[in-house]
Amino acid sequence: MSEKRYAIAIDGPSGAGKSTLARAAAKALGILYVDTGAIYRTVGLCVRQRGVEPADQPAVEALLRNIHIEMCYGEDGLQRMFLCGTDVTDAIRLPEVSVLASKVSAIPSVRDFLLEMQRDMARRQSVIMDGRDIGTVVLPEAEVKIYLTASPEDRARRRYLELQRRGTPQDFDQLLREIEERDLRDKNRSVSPLRPAEDAIILDTTGNTFEQSLTLLLKTVRERL
Ligand code: DC
Helix, strand or coil: CCCCCCEEEEECCCCCCHHHHHHHHHHHHCCEEEECHHHHHHHHHHHHHCCCCCCCHHHHHHHHHCCCEEEEECCCCCEEEEECCEECCCHHHCHHHHHHHHHHCCCHHHHHHHHHHHHHHHHHCCEEEEECCHHHHHCCCCCEEEEEECCHHHHHHHHHHHHHHCCCCCCHHHHHHHHHHHHHHHHHCCCCCCCCCCCCEEEECCCCCHHHHHHHHHHHHHHHC
16 A cells, blocks of 8 residues: 555546556555445445335434444455445345445435545545545545546446446346436435535546546546646
8 A cells, every 4th residue: 555645535436447547546546435425335235135215214213223234354455345244245236225225325415424434434544435525525635636527328228238248138128217216315315415625626428438438537536646
C-alpha cells in the first residue's frame, strides 16, 4: 500500500461501470478498492432472508441491531461480504437483492449505521471507494471526486451483456426499466440522494470501451493527485 494516504471517491448511477473501473484503477494505483454498494446489498439480502418488508423502517432498524456485517479482503485482494458469519459475496449480486438494497438504502438509520464502517476503511489506507454519496457524505474531504455516468440505455446494455455472460440472461427492456426506477429512487430519496459533489469531476462513459474509460479515469485521478 502507498505511504501517503489519499482517498478517491467515485459516485454515480447504477451500471455506469463504477465497480469494474474502480477495481481496475485500484490495481493500477496499488491501493484498496472499497465497494460500498455491497454493504447495502448485504442489508438487502438480510431483509429478504428474514422476510422483513424493506419499507417497514422500525422492522429494518430492529433487524440491524441483531445482525453482524463484515467486510473482508481475501488473499486475492478482493472484497468479500459476510452476514452473521456467512460469506454472501455471490448471493448479494442477485437482481432482486439490487432492488431491496436500493429500498433499504433510502432509510436514514440504515445509512447512519453503515457510515462509520465506510469511513473506517479510508482512515487506515489509501482507498478508491465507490457508491452514491462518497464524495458528498462519506468522504467529503476526498482528494479526488469523480461522478461517473452513462446514458440509461448504455448502462442497461452493459448489465444485459454481463448477465448473459454469467449465464443468467434477462430481458433488456426489463433491465432498462429497473435502471430507470432505481435512478429515480436513488436521486430522489431525502437522505444522501445521488448527486455529484460540487467539486466532483463528471466523467460520461457513454459509448466508451472499458479501456477508454479506464484511461480517462486514471488520467483524471493522476492530474488531480
Ligand atoms: O452500487 P450497487 O448497485 O451495488 O448499490 C446497490 C444499492 O445500494 C443502490 O441502489 C443504492 C445503494 N447505495 C447507496 O445508497 N449508497 C452507496 N454509497 C452505495 C450504494
